[in-house]
Each structure stands twice: as structure tokens, then as C-alpha cells.
Amino acid sequence: MTKGEETRQFIIEKAAPIFNVKGIAATAMSDIMEATKLSKGSMYVHFENKEVLACAAVDHNMKLLGNKLQSAISKAKTAKGEILAFIDFFNNPLNPPVTGGCPLLNFGTEADDTNPIVKEKVNGGIKFTQQIVENSINKGITNGEFKPDWNASEFAVIVFAMLEGGNLIARTSGNNDKMNIIIKTLKAIIEENSI
Structure with missing residues (x-):
């Protein structure tokens, strides 16, 4: 990595x-300048404008979330465990x-009517996330862990919607009570479809 690439990555990680x-x-770019201790000129050498930096930050946050999620899932020994x-x-x-909560929810809510580039990035993240669940269910059906008629794509949508809704409720209410109900419900559906 060149010095310029290192600086660019440093800015993204701070932003x-x-x-x-x-x-x-x-x-504001001044928020990023304060966090990085870099001048405005240095910022604009690496990023044409705030929107370009914001897109890089969205990518970084979603990649960070995806990597942590994949790491957690990779420890499971069965499809059900995944x-x-x-x-x-x-x-x-x-x-x-x-930090700051789910980037899919945060950026998706902000960008749905204002930023088509970020909206598309978030939509891709949503599809990727749902595909993880769908793949695990299909693997479990093949392995004989789940009932063969369980609709993997429908459950993937349900999981995503319920968890993101629970995320919103928990963060706005300041407690996890409703998220606990959602998790209990999702796990009951998994049990219903387990063999």
C-alpha cells in the first residue's frame, strides 16, 4: 500500500x-478533519467531495458489519447453528x-429518497444479508436439518425485517425488550421447521 493509499484508508476508517x-x-468535512487531524487540502487530495467520502464510508461500514457477521456464523457447525x-x-x-448501529438501517433510512448511490449500496447489502440466511436454510434442507418445504427466501426476508425493526425499536426506546421478543419468535419459527 502506498503512502497515499494508507492515508486514504486512514480517512475512511476515521470517517x-x-x-x-x-x-x-x-x-461535515470539519468533523472528519477533526477526527483525522488532517487539513481540508489533504482531505480533498484523497476525496473529491463529501459524497465520495460518504460512499467510501458506507462501503467500509457495511464491509465491517459483513466481516463480523461472517466470522460469527463461521463458528457454527450446522446450518441451524449458522x-x-x-x-x-x-x-x-x-x-x-x-459503532453507531446497523449501517444498513442507518444509511438506508437516510438515503432512500436522497442518495441513489448509497440507496443501491444498501440494497445490495440487504440482498447479501438475506442470501446468507437463505443459503443456510437450503444447506440445512439438503443436510436433513430442516423440513424440505421451508421457504428459505421468505424466511430470509422475515428475519431481516424483524431484526431491523427490532433494532430500530431498541435503539429508539433505549432497551432490548422488544428485540428479545423478536429473537424468541424467530427461534420458535426455526424450531418449527427443524427435523
């Missing part, structure tokens, strides 16, 4: 949590795996 906490619109690990990974929105 990513700021964008995830404050949002794209509310984050799905349970997936659900448990998101069980405490008040102590999220990525």
Missing part, C-alpha cells in the same frame, strides 16, 4: 463511524457490532 452515527447530511448465530449476532442493538 466511517462518524457518518454512521451522525448520518451523511449531518456530517442461522441461530446470525440471529444472535444482532441480539443487542444497544451494543452494536458497528
Whole structure:
């Protein structure tokens, strides 16, 4: 990695949590300058404008979330264990795996009407996340862990929607009570479809 690439990566790593906490619109380049201790000129050498940096920060946050999720799932020895690990990974929105909470929820909510580039990035992240669940269910059906008629793609949508909804409720209410109900419900559905 060249010195320029290192600096660019340093800026992204410092900017990513700021964008995830404050949002794209509310984050100023001065916030990033303060965090990096770099001048405005240095910032603009590496990023044409705030939007370019924001897109890089979105990518970084989603990659960080994805890597941590994959690491948690990889420890499971069965397809059922993978799905349970997936659900448990998101069980405490008040102590999220990525600073500021779920970047899919944060950036998706902000960008749905304002930023088509970020909206598409988040949509790709949602599809990727749902595919993880779908793949584990299909693997479990093949392995004889799950009932053969369990609709993997429908459950993947349900899991994602319920966990993100629970995330929103928990972070706005300041407690995990509703998320605990959601996790209990999801695990009951998994049990119903287990052999």
C-alpha cells in the first residue's frame, strides 16, 4: 500500500463511524478533519467531495458489519447453528457490532429518497444479508436439518425485517425488550421447521 493509499484508508476508517452515527447530511468535512487531524487540502487530495467520502464510508461500514457477521456464523457447525448465530449476532442493538448501529438501517433510512448511490449500496447489502440466511436454510434442507418445504427466501426476508425493526425499536426506546421478543419468535419459527 502506498503512502497515499494508507492515508486514504486512514480517512475512511476515521470517517466511517462518524457518518454512521451522525448520518451523511449531518456530517461535515470539519468533523472528519477533526477526527483525522488532517487539513481540508489533504482531505480533498484523497476525496473529491463529501459524497465520495460518504460512499467510501458506507462501503467500509457495511464491509465491517459483513466481516463480523461472517466470522460469527463461521463458528457454527450446522446450518441451524449458522442461522441461530446470525440471529444472535444482532441480539443487542444497544451494543452494536458497528459503532453507531446497523449501517444498513442507518444509511438506508437516510438515503432512500436522497442518495441513489448509497440507496443501491444498501440494497445490495440487504440482498447479501438475506442470501446468507437463505443459503443456510437450503444447506440445512439438503443436510436433513430442516423440513424440505421451508421457504428459505421468505424466511430470509422475515428475519431481516424483524431484526431491523427490532433494532430500530431498541435503539429508539433505549432497551432490548422488544428485540428479545423478536429473537424468541424467530427461534420458535426455526424450531418449527427443524427435523
